[in-house]
Amino acid sequence: MKKMFRTLVLVIIFTGIWLVLNESMSLSQILTGLFFSAVSLLFTNRMLLENDYRNTYAIKPEVLLHYAMYLFVQIYRSGFSAILKIIKGEDTVKIIEYETCISNDLGICLLANAITLTPGTVTIGKNGRQLQILAFQDENTFTDVAAGKSCSPYEMILRSMDS
Structure with missing residues (x-):
């Protein structure tokens, strides 16, 4: 029932x-x-x-709200950044292999969707924790993230789903 x-x-x-x-x-x-x-x-x-x-698909409401607010801000920040890069002619596109520090599948999918919703980036592939990202950014933007030095703010928010 x-x-x-x-x-x-x-x-x-x-x-x-x-x-x-x-x-x-x-x-x-x-x-x-x-x-x-x-x-x-x-x-x-x-x-x-x-x-x-x-x-x-269990997700805490406070985590979802935090994620949505952070995503909303990032969409606008990245949008304005992409516009400036287009105007300046800094329109390098590259594919980045990125291994996320999130362990659950729902969190990885939410991260991939956040990447795609953010202007200038598109998730083009997912294999386990490995994401392929087509990025419309300069070479230095993803240096720290691509090197896997730390979890991104998106990942820190989504990792709190597990606890």
């Missing part, structure tokens, strides 16, 4: 996201959202997940 209630809540949340993305509250959109939400959850539960959602 409890699992069915959780599934119903997820279907409603996913349907809400569907409606927002489609910018429509028509009956056909609601039914389509309910259908695809239910099918997606059923497929994910049966074929993709080895554990329960709560165990697999």
Whole structure:
């Protein structure tokens, strides 16, 4: 009964996201959202997940809030930095192999998404803890990070998910 209630809540949340993305509250959109939400959850539960959602995707609200605020600031900082680099003609692009200090898969995926959301960088590959990053930055920007000297601030926030 409890699992069915959780599934119903997820279907409603996913349907809400569907409606927002489609910018429509028509009956056909609601039914389509309910259908695809239910099918997606059923497929994910049966074929993709080895554990329960709560165990697999557990994240503390304070960690999520800290991560979201830090990401928001970094998106704007990197955006302005990228604009200045384009104007100055400093548009070197390179692929960086980066090994993260995060151990859980959810944290690594959130880090990869943060890298992609930040202007000037795109995560192009993930193999375990190893990330391939296409970076629109000068050579010196990633020297310390690429050398693996310390965890980035993103990683420090996401590592607190484990504790």
